[in-house]
Amino acid sequence: MNMIIILNMDCLHVLGEEMKLVYLHGSGLDQTAYADVVKKVADYFKAEVYTFDAPIKHEKKGFKWFNKVECNGRRDAVKEDFENSVKFIKDKIKGLDVPNEEIILFGHSQGGAMAVAVGLELKLNKVIAVCADMPYNLSYPKSGQTPIYWFECGKDGYINRERQKSYHLLPKARLKFQVLPNSQHLNFGEELLKQLPTCHDDFQLTKMLQRRTLSTNKF
Numbered sequence: 682m683n684m685i686i687i688l689n690m691d692c693l694h695v696l697g698e699e700m701k702l703v704y705l706h707g708s709g710l711d712q713t714a715y716a717d718v719v720k721k722v723a724d725y726f727k728a729e730v731y732t733f734d735a736p737i738k739h740e741k742k743g744f745k746w747f748n749k750v751e752c753n754g755r756r757d758a759v760k761e762d763f764e765n766s767v768k769f770i771k772d773k774i775k776g777l778d779v780p781n782e783e784i785i786l787f788g789h790s791q792g793g794a795m796a797v798a799v800g801l802e803l804k805l806n807k808v809i810a811v812c813a814d815m816p817y818n819l820s821y822p823k824s825g826q827t828p829i830y831w832f833e834c835g836k837d838g839y840i841n842r843e844r845q846k847s848y849h850l851l852p853k854a855r856l857k858f859q860v861l862p863n864s865q866h867l868n869f870g871e872e873l874l875k876q877l878p879t880c881h882d883d884f885q886l887t888k889m890l891q892r893r894t895l896s897t898n899k900f
Contacts, residue, residue, distance in 0.1 A: 700728035700806065701777055702785045705770065705792030706735065707812075708745040715789065718870035722809070725877050726785055731777060735792070736769050737762060746791045747816075755844075758816035763798070770799050781805050786827075790814060790840075790866065793831075801825035801854060811873060812866055814840050815847035824853040832876065834869050835862035 702723040706714040712732040723730045735744035747762035774784060786808045788796030793813030800808035804826040811832045815821070833845045848858050861872040 700726055700783050700785060701731050701779060702728040702787055704732040705788035705795050707790030707792050709739045709743045711743045721874055722787055728785055733773060736766060746795050752818040755817055757818035760819060763819060766795055767798050770795060797829055800827035800829055811869055812837060812840055814844050815850050821851060829854055829856040831856055831858045832873060833860050834864035834866055835860050837866045839866040
């Protein structure tokens, strides 16, 4: 059974006709990763795809958004790398020369964390984050105006439960958290496409679940 947690999702957002979906790939990958899934997500929202490589070359292959450092027993982010990548993405979005409200930011793994971080700073149409692994050693805006749709994979063997619950770092974000029960870190497309949020559904779910809090849900 899918579990859903909703935080502060109180508005109905309507998609425009000229949407752009900006895709942020995961660590060790590049802008071509999951191209078929990205295209289907874009088609769902009737959006044009825009993507690019992360700014840091990965040691083995592909690119990454930030290096990691040991911090309190966890592998967390190098702060300067993370902040530089947030600026890098915001500059790319600015270069699209369209209103931020017409941009959907879609990210996977490290790219999911970056999508959430940027969505907390800019007012976008929405953020879709899969396996977002928010570093615990950084601070984030206390709240944001962008609706964030956060999906974790129920059979993720890469991100442990503590890291999967990093959405707890964003208690005042306008966030909906869902688990894709049969998906894995590198194999999530089929379930994600079935569970893509719609604005109408968000509005209805908020009305039904507005009394729920994180303390009444366990993951």
